[in-house]
Amino acid sequence: xxxxxxxxxxxxxxxxxxxxxxxxxDLSIAPGEFFALLGPNGAGKTTTLRMVAGxxxxxxxxxxxxxxxxxxxxIAAKQLVAWLPEEPLLYELLTPLEYLEFVxxxxxxxxxxxxxRAEEILGRLGLWAHRNERCAGFSRGMRQKTxxxxxLIHDPKLLxxxxxxxxxxxxxxxxxxxxxxxxxxxxxxxxLTTHILEVAERLADRIGIIAEGRLKALGSLAxxxxxxxxxxxxxxxxxxxxxxxxxxxxxxx
Amino acid sequence: MLGLLLRHEARLxxxxxxxxxxxxxxxxxGFLVLxxxxxxxxxIGFTHVHLKGTDQVLAATLALLFVGGLMLTxxxxxxxELLDDRTDLAWLLSTPVRPRNILAVRLLAVxxxxxxxxxxxxxxxxNGMMFLGRPDLLGIYPMLLVLALLVTSCGFALTFxxxxxxxxxxxxxxxxxxxxxxxxxxxxxxxxxxxLPPSVxxxxxxxxxxxxxxxxxxxxxxxARALMGExxxxxxxxxxxxxxxxxxxxxxxxxxxxxxxxxxxxxxxTRAGARADRRAFRGGSLRVLVRKEVMLLHRYPGLAGLAxxxxxxxxxxxxxxxxxxxxxxxxxxxARLLGAAPVLTAGELARLFISVTMMGDEAAELTxxxxxxxxxxxxxxxxxxSLGVLSILGLPVLGLGLSxxxxxxxxxxxxxxxxxxxxxxxxxxxxxIKRTDLRRDRRGWGGLVNVVGFMFSGAWSIATWQMLQGxxxxxxxxxxxxGGLWLCRPxxxxxx
Numbered sequence: 064x065x066x067x068x069x070x071x072x073x074x075x076x077x078x079x080x081x082x083x084x085x086x087x088x089d090l091s092i093a094p095g096e097f098f099a100l101l102g103p104n105g106a107g108k109t110t111t112l113r114m115v116a117g118x119x120x121x122x123x124x125x126x127x128x129x130x131x132x133x134x135x136x137x138i139a140a141k142q143l144v145a146w147l148p149e150e151p152l153l154y155e156l157l158t159p160l161e162y163l164e165f166v167x168x169x170x171x172x173x174x175x176x177x178x179x180r181a182e183e184i185l186g187r188l189g190l191w192a193h194r195n196e197r198c199a200g201f202s203r204g205m206r207q208k209t210x211x212x213x214x215l216i217h218d219p220k221l222l223x224x225x226x227x228x229x230x231x232x233x234x235x236x237x238x239x240x241x242x243x244x245x246x247x248x249x250x251x252x253x254x255l256t257t258h259i260l261e262v263a264e265r266l267a268d269r270i271g272i273i274a275e276g277r278l279k280a281l282g283s284l285a286x287x288x289x290x291x292x293x294x295x296x297x298x299x300x301x302x303x304x305x306x307x308x309x310x311x312x313x314x315x316x
Numbered sequence: 317m318l319g320l321l322l323r324h325e326a327r328l329x330x331x332x333x334x335x336x337x338x339x340x341x342x343x344x345x346g347f348l349v350l351x352x353x354x355x356x357x358x359x360i361g362f363t364h365v366h367l368k369g370t371d372q373v374l375a376a377t378l379a380l381l382f383v384g385g386l387m388l389t390x391x392x393x394x395x396x397e398l399l400d401d402r403t404d405l406a407w408l409l410s411t412p413v414r415p416r417n418i419l420a421v422r423l424l425a426v427x428x429x430x431x432x433x434x435x436x437x438x439x440x441x442x443n444g445m446m447f448l449g450r451p452d453l454l455g456i457y458p459m460l461l462v463l464a465l466l467v468t469s470c471g472f473a474l475t476f477x478x479x480x481x482x483x484x485x486x487x488x489x490x491x492x493x494x495x496x497x498x499x500x501x502x503x504x505x506x507x508x509x510x511x512l513p514p515s516v517x518x519x520x521x522x523x524x525x526x527x528x529x530x531x532x533x534x535x536x537x538x539x540a541r542a543l544m545g546e547x548x549x550x551x552x553x554x555x556x557x558x559x560x561x562x563x564x565x566x567x568x569x570x571x572x573x574x575x576x577x578x579x580x581x582x583x584x585x586t587r588a589g590a591r592a593d594r595r596a597f598r599g600g601s602l603r604v605l606v607r608k609e610v611m612l613l614h615r616y617p618g619l620a621g622l623a624x625x626x627x628x629x630x631x632x633x634x635x636x637x638x639x640x641x642x643x644x645x646x647x648x649x650x651a652r653l654l655g656a657a658p659v660l661t662a663g664e665l666a667r668l669f670i671s672v673t674m675m676g677d678e679a680a681e682l683t684x685x686x687x688x689x690x691x692x693x694x695x696x697x698x699x700x701x702s703l704g705v706l707s708i709l710g711l712p713v714l715g716l717g718l719s720x721x722x723x724x725x726x727x728x729x730x731x732x733x734x735x736x737x738x739x740x741x742x743x744x745x746x747x748x749i750k751r752t753d754l755r756r757d758r759r760g761w762g763g764l765v766n767v768v769g770f771m772f773s774g775a776w777s778i779a780t781w782q783m784l785q786g787x788x789x790x791x792x793x794x795x796x797x798x799g800g801l802w803l804c805r806p807x808x809x810x811x812x
Contacts, residue, residue, distance in 0.1 A: 116685045117684065117685055118681060118684055118685060138687045138688075138689065139687070141685060141686060141687040142687040144685070145685075146681070146685040148681060152678070152679035152681055152682045153678065153679060154608070154612065154678055154679055155678060156611070156612050156615040156616070157608070157611065157612075161608075161611065164597045164598070164604065165604050165605075165607070165608045166682070166686075167597060167599070167604075168597075168598070168599050168600060168601055168603065168604025168605075168607075169601050169604060169605070169682075169683065169686040169687070169688055170601075170686065170687060171599065171600075171601055171687070172599070173599065174596060174597040174598055174599040175596070175597070177597045177599070178596060178597040181597070213682075
């Protein structure tokens with residue numbers, strides 16, 4: 064059992080390409096928390112997640128995952144993490160079973176346990192009937208579910224999801240949402256980005272709104288409604304979002 | 317509309333090429349000046365060659381068969397690659413543009429691509445000859461166009477006929493198989509002196525020449541006469557090639573649209589079968605990494621055909637051995653081919669396989685976010701590519717080694733050296749395997765990698781040949797290859 068500490072702690076994170084993409088970001092996520100990171104296009108959400116997942120090296124700052132320094136002890140940190148990018152990472156020439164075997168092996172999951180989990184997860188996601196078909200012929204929803212299965216097979220403690228519901232139909236989106244809430248109920252932590260504000264409104268324990276690489280607001284929906292000193296109880300998340308990031312920035316999205 | 321599509325295609329090709337950058341025109345100009353310099357030098361040697369009568373027709377016919385055959389190989393491969401292109405093809409077919417116009421533009425693009433290599437090779441030579449007062453080869457310009465249009469039309473017709481008869485996945489494999497056979501026929505045709513008895517070989521070559529100068533005016537020799545600069549045959553063949561291209565665009569449009577729809581619909585899925593259900597998972601991160609790479613290599617469309625293409629180089633050497641050639645006895649030169657040929661083949665296969673593992677890795681980020689070291693990922697790719705080379709060449713090399721044991725040390729040294737160089741080259745600078753890979757080739761070397769890799773293979777083959785003759789000079793080409801590899805290493809750290 065992991066000692067009680069933040070699932071994710073980011074301090075002073077910076078990353079510059081031509082201009083600052085992430086500019087001094089501070090953030091922490093507790094174990095078992097569902098956290099949504101929102102912002103207009105180009106705000107720095109994906110860059111932040113990619114740094115947490117170990118795909119980009121920050122220019123400055125620190126990232127710790129359950130107390131592990133993710134920048135200096137990458138392997139140990141990655142052991143606890145699952146990353147789902149917006150575009151599903153899938154090998155078209157492999158079947159879902161082969162893909163899950165591969166992912167389980169990468170995370171050193173014991174083979175017998177991995178096989179049992181694969182059967183359970185594929186069944187839950189409605190992919191068992193397609194377990195021996197190559198992924199090349201899969202729809203967007205099936206591909207997303209297959210990579211989600213790959214993310215779950217090694218029982219991650221922190222899931223990093225970039226637009227996980229994009230392109231899914233209502234039924235597939237509901238399956239994924241139920242799965243994610245079940246994971247959080249089981250103790251996993253989730254940080255996700257989404258443009259579907261209703262998803263964040265319904266599922267997230269806390270929401271962070273980022274713009275121009277900086278955190279503009281952080282808290283529960285009630286906390287966000289109260290930003291600016293005026294408590295607007297009837298405001299939706301969309302109202303809060305537009306107020307905080309500015310209509311012009313949102314329309315540029 | 318056709319003009320718009322052509323401009324669009326030309327712009328994409330130009331920007332995706334080595335010369336598509338900010339100062340690409342300067343680079344292209346410099347490259348052309350260099351090629352013309354070399355061409356002029358080669359042309360000086362050709363000015364002393366004066367072929368007359370039927371010999372001229374023979375030379376022209378053989379040149380056309382050689383170039384046309386290799387162009388046809390490329391045209392078939394590129395036509396089958398159209399079936400891999402799911403990005404802009406699907407989008408174009410959803411627009412009001414007629415499929416025949418899309419097909420016509422793709423056909424012209426492929427024709428341009430297959431003729432480009434020969435243009436770069438032959439046009440400087442032709443220009444050099446003209447400058448030296450020998451405009452014999454000016455027929456090259458229009459004949460390259462004729463050949464390109466004809467072979468591309470044939471390549472498209474073959475590919476879409478195969479698609480009609482089977483499915484997308486099998487079409488790619490079969491088309492590459494045909495391309496391999498044609499390429500092999502061209503190569504082996506050039507090796508008849510090594511493969512056939514002299515009298516049979518002579519008869520074979522003479523069949524490509526007219527019996528007399530009068531007979532050279534027959535229809536059969538129109539292409540040769542067009543290459544030699546005769547206007548009427550040239551115009552006739554130009555008209556024929558254009559007609560073939562138009563006919564292919566019009567005639568194949570329905571099959572093309574149906575095939576593209578099948579690709580977009582992802583109609584490539586196959587089932588692994590009930591056996592996959594019963595098989596237990598296997599663990600170990602390095603083991604699964606290697607296993608994944610081997611599976612992807614095994615399933616990569618067209619890879620078998622490409623690999624077979626490279627192994628054709630071994631055939632003359634095997635025939636020389638079968639004739640009882642020895643290192644120092646009769647046919648020694650042919651026997652020494654056995655050292656060079658497997659070395660050349662091993663390096664080419666190694667580069668092909670490692671490039672497939674690199675460029676074919678659709679989920680590289682998965683391994684980068686997994687708790688495995690980058691070294692383990694690289695090791696798995698190198699291991700899988702090496703296993704691929706071993707699986708193809710292991711037995712033939714063993715057979716050659718048993719036949720000529722004195723050649724084994726040199727052969728193995730050459731194979732290890734060449735495979736090592738080409739594996740590392742492919743790891744650092746993977747060669748694009750298909751058109752869509754050119755878009756992902758962010759390191760910018762593109763097809764130049766294959767040229768560099770082939771130079772390594774050539775150097776190691778020469779080194780092996782020198783070693784088989786017991787010469788210390790073998791160290792020179794080997795050192796050049798290693799030095800060249802050092803220059804190709806990547807500089808700077810990658811992210812993540």
